[in-house]
Amino acid sequence: MEEHFFQCPYCWEQISMLLDNSIPNQTYVEDCEVCCNPIEITPVFLNKELQSVTANSIEQ
Known part of the structure; x- marks a missing residue:
């Protein structure tokens, strides 16, 4: 797993998510x-x- 930081497309806050680098x-x-x-x-x-x-x- 790899942590990646990016901006939320809704609230524009900087967030992080764990990404699975095995796929x-x-x-x-x-x-x-x-x-x-x-x-x-x-x-x-x-x-x-x-x-x-x-x-x-x-889009909802």
Whole structure:
């Protein structure tokens, strides 16, 4: 697992999430620890090193 910091697309607060570097491409939803809104997280790993992360709001 790797901790990554980014800005919540809803409340704009700096938050962190643990990302699983054992899966190269993944997409999942996790709630913001500040505002509790759902965020779609898409990390991409290459040889267990983080290449990119997108964090998008989920329109309700």
